[in-house]
Amino acid sequence: MAPSLPSMMRAVVQTAPGTASVESVPIPKVEYGSALVKLEASLVHSNLSPIFKADLDYFKLPYPAVPGSFGIGRVAAVGPDATALREGDFVIVSAFIHSRDDPSVNIIRGVLAGPTPASQHLYKTFARNGFFAEYVTAPLETIFRLDEARLFGSPEAGGLGYIPGELVVFPANVICYAAMRGISLQPGERVVITPATGHYSAAAVDVAAALGARVIAASRNAAGLAKLKETYPGVVDTVQLTGDVKTDGAALSAFGPVDAVVDVSPPAATGAPNFAAALSSLRDGGRVTLVGGRGDETLPIPYLKAMMSSLTIKGSYMYAREDVEACIRLAEAGLLKFGKRAGHVVHAVYTLDDFQEAMDRAVETAGPGSIIYIKP
Ligand SMILES: NC(=O)c1ccc[n+]([C@@H]2O[C@H](COP(=O)([O-])OP(=O)(O)OC[C@H]3O[C@@H](n4cnc5c(N)ncnc54)[C@H](OP(=O)(O)O)[C@@H]3O)[C@@H](O)[C@H]2O)c1
Known part of the structure; x- marks a missing residue:
């Protein structure tokens, strides 16, 4: 881990259906095959509230867990085997993870632990490390670099002028x-x-x-x-x-x-x-x-x-890595639109402390192009 990194971070830790608090927890270790990302924006989808309350049978998750299902941020550290990602890269972190020794087993972080013992086992290895936190670790293959200057730079400088939170959709x-x-x-x-x-x-x-x-x-x-x-x-x-x-x-x-x-x-x-x-x-x-x-x-x-x-x-269920890469190219080309260009509205931005209100608001404002996110 980079020497400048703190050893602890703030995260929303859920211990039972509908019960969570913001705690100080150790920053997850960066090991072979993973990277650590400092989050700038974590999606608060309207489906997180029923999942948080464990209202939906199919989406029951193990505890303790850190909620959240998607994030955007900056790479803070990479595992020793990373060959493309570098510290400082601006990235998105996908929540869709396949087991490395059996790719037919998959989970969606913060959403779906899957029905089999194998998927439940895979889920538990990530459960304590979710997106409602200052940092998240993720498998290298689920982290995708963005052209920061193009997406977030000013139009005068050739950028599209988005803010990171507008990309949580x-x-x-x-x-x-x-x-x-x-x-x-x-x-x-x-x-x-x-x-x-x-x-x-x-x-x-x-x-x-x-x-x-x-x-x-x-x-x-x-x-x-x-x-x-x-x-x-x-x-x-x-x-x-x-x-x-x-x-x-x-x-x-x-x-x-x-x-x-x-x-x-x-x-x-x-x-x-x-x-x-x-x-x-x-x-x-x-x-x-x-x-x-x-x-x-x-x-x-x-x-x-x-x-x-x-x-x-x-x-069609979820996506492959090449789909994420293709969508990033479409976004960077300016063809796939976000923010005001796509008619989207950021209704509110919350801190980790207001996670409950953020989830409630996401339900109230659910609809096309409606965005709520947490800026940890
Ligand atoms: N394949 C995958 O990998 C994948 C991944 C994620 C999500 N999904 C699925 O995608 C689905 C859609 O998600 P969403 O968030 O877009 O859903 P949503 O926001 O809840 O609903 C979408 C629209 O459905 C229409 N609708 C609702 N009730 C209806 C009814 N009784 N009859 C006809 N139309 C009705 C409404 O449009 P109007 O009122 O304008 O008709 C509503 O705006 C979810 O069920 C989710 O499971 C699939």
């Missing part, structure tokens, strides 16, 4: 990018994104626009749709869904042949007609990616339609 972009790469979405293709006004679905619109696709945002929320159209004039068309599959399918088809559908429906939309309407609009040879969290037991699609139209239907 990055994981949603990467998840949606991976889904679109999975169905080979091409520039100029027409893609229906449904819904389009959630945290992830609005990110899907940002990504599809960055990829040069022609987007049809299909959702019920008129105000949310209007905002998307305003953010991406000439790129995003909108259809306010009525709930009638035939009417909505016809409205989606009216723009011309639909090449692809990206479904990002949440569990609350289980059984909802938006997905069937989107599917009905697909051209022959169309592709579908399922990236949401619906609980449907079967897909609402006629077997013969899928067969006769040679449709491809693909599920």
Whole structure:
């Protein structure tokens, strides 16, 4: 560890469902295969509150644990085997981790310990070391260097003028990018994104626009749709869904042949007609990616339609390292937009001491492009 580093740091330590306090804990050791990052911004997603209270069975986490699921900061120390990362690099730290000796085992830090003894074991090795802290350690392969001058520099100096906290929505972009790469979405293709006004679905619109696709945002929320159209004039068309599959399918088809559908429906939309309407609009040879969290037991699609139209239907879970790298390139090129350029709003920035209020506020303000983060 670099000699200038302190030995202790402040972190939110959770000991039971809904119970945590800010404590002084040892700074995690930097070992082979890892690096230590001093955090500038830690995402406070609206799903953290129910996870913190252990309200959701599937997302129960072991204790003690430091919450948080994504962070941006500066490398403070690297393990002896690091070959690319250097102290001082500005980086994002992904929460999605694969076991090194069995890559089929994976976890999401601060979110998902997974259902198997192997994933639970992997999770426990990271649990005490999360993103609601001054420092976090992470496997080298989950840390990605950013072009600091380009992303955060002033426009006069050729920068995009973002602040680090505006990039905390990055994981949603990467998840949606991976889904679109999975169905080979091409520039100029027409893609229906449904819904389009959630945290992830609005990110899907940002990504599809960055990829040069022609987007049809299909959702019920008129105000949310209007905002998307305003953010991406000439790129995003909108259809306010009525709930009638035939009417909505016809409205989606009216723009011309639909090449692809990206479904990002949440569990609350289980059984909802938006997905069937989107599917009905697909051209022959169309592709579908399922990236949401619906609980449907079967897909609402006629077997013969899928067969006769040679449709491809693909599920997409999380992302690969190359997806993160590709999204960083899109962001640095200025194609994938953040902050005001993407219509995002930073509602509030909190300190570690206000972690509870931060999580509550994230629930209150949840919505497309809504940002709450902790600056430890
Ligand atoms: N594949 C992966 O790796 C991955 C990773 C992370 C998250 N996810 C999943 O992504 C999903 C979407 O997340 P999110 O944060 O964007 O969800 P969200 O913000 O809770 O909801 C998104 C939108 O769903 C629509 N909706 C809600 N209830 C509905 C209903 N009953 N019928 C029709 N539409 C309804 C609403 O849009 P309108 O009111 O405008 O219609 C809402 O804005 C989650 O379920 C999550 O599990 C997947």
